[in-house]
Amino acid sequence: MHRAIEARGLVKRYVTWERRGLFRRRRRSVEALRGVSFSTRWGEVFGLLGPNGAGKTTTVKILSTLLLPDEGGARVAGYDVVSEAVMVRDSIGVVLSVERGFFWKLTGRENLRYFGMLRGLRGGELEERVSRVLRLVGLEELGAADKLYEEYSLGMKARLALARALLHDPRVLILDEPTLGLDPVSARRIRELVVRLAHEEQRAVLITTHNMFEAEMICDRVAIIDEGVIKAIGSPEELKAKIAHSVPIVIRFRGDRGPGEAEKALRAGLEVLGLSVKPVEDGYVARILVRSGEDEEVLARAIAVLAKLGFSIRSVEVSKPSLEDVFVALTTREKSGA
């Protein structure tokens, strides 16, 4: 049996124009994808992980037939995304953004009816499917099905987006960051549903996210993409095994300077396998991946570097490798030229 999704050497270039003076512009070609290849199986939740601008959404748009690749090709549900685009569209349900994508002056149910009609559903079948997906995503029980979309919370919008993706009973679901910005309860509901749709109903789910915790929780396999290149593919456990010789150090700190300055100083002062600094609610968190046996020395030097910049250390933790550490390791190696 064919794979659910097969991408072979996808290349996509965007042309941008840089303004140089009042009338002069310079043409610049940006390579968003540089030979992306992967395949997903039926009944599997496959995660495409990467930071913003890594090429996740471009990949999703090509697989959804919204964008033509410049090189390479892809098949979804056995159909070619270029020459059999109409058949691909019939086989997929897509969520591109949970914040927008519906008519504000129509209710959730009316919006679903509209999108169902676009796909040729009508009469009793349309009503039955609309009611079914509204129940499935929990909008009926929230009493939100007949509310105007403009009155929806972000969590409700995400549920409605998933309901639309399921409306025509597609075999493949392509979900671009479906839990972005959601509260924990709504995000959990979406995740549970996604897993159920794949494992119990044997649909193929491709989900993009930069939430490593989420990916580790729901994905059977993941591909890590950065700067338009797939860096690694495997189950979360397989990927974590790749960095089993490493130890992640997590330092929480705060101070007046920004995270960029902290990251720059740490990169300059330490020899590490991976490093990232992110802002959190009450300061910043640095994840540093070091070789086993070097953790104490690196930790002491990291604390000294941060203290020199005036940051105060709030907590330090030496933990087990997570998917996020794999991601940090893979993306840091390239950036540091290692």
Place this chain on the structure above:
Amino acid sequence: MGLDAAMPSSFLDVVAAEFYAYTRFYKNNRAMMIAAFIWPYLMVLILLGLGYLFGSLSQYAARMGVRNPVFFIVSASTVAMSSTFIIDEVANYTLYNRWNGTLPYILLTPMRLPKQLLAASIPSTLVSPAISVTSALPVAIYFEGLRGAIIIAALYTVIVLGMVPLAGLSVLIAGLVLTVREETNIANSITPFLLLVSGVFYPVTILPKALQLIAVAVPVKYVVDIARAIASTGTFSHEVFLAVYVLTLMAFAYNSLVAPLLGAIEERVKRYAPF
């Protein structure tokens, strides 16, 4: 790369869906509905106000060669606005849906893009002129009685006929506005130009020679000619039938000319995916 030929969703599916969304939108927005009925009267007030600055209504009627100037202004402005509406509608349909975030989901309908854009624009291009001519109905009946109502019905038919030659062009423009910069400027500059050469507010004969030549090729001019002929004589003269004939020829000619370009515009949209 060749684009596919299979069509799981039909033209009528898209038309029906858009009709549904359109009617629901008005049902949920009664203020919008009322505004749609009022605008031709606001237009008349502005034009009459300007007209009185330069002379009386009878002078205006003599200058324009019409029997009833108020009826002419209401019907002609409605006709002209409505006939160019297809261009606005198809271009703005794509721009609005892009802004709204709905465009990619609409384009995921299993159907080719040009056909889909055309199908999607049909409900609003039929309903909006219907609202416009319906709003002009009280004026028509007040001045012309039952004949006025018949004229309004005839005008609606002419409006729809006037839109057909512009259908292919409107899809082409919709594709272009999605893939070029300054898209709203393009969309917003076409309709005023068409109105300029349509002769709706003053005769085409007073335009510069070059614009007069362009006007001959603009379908809206013939729609306005029909409105003027009906408003000035109150009958369907040979002038009306000649204009209808020209519009029919234009519908075939223009759409045949544009058709080969639609595949290219679809590929261009998918190459740059501007949403």
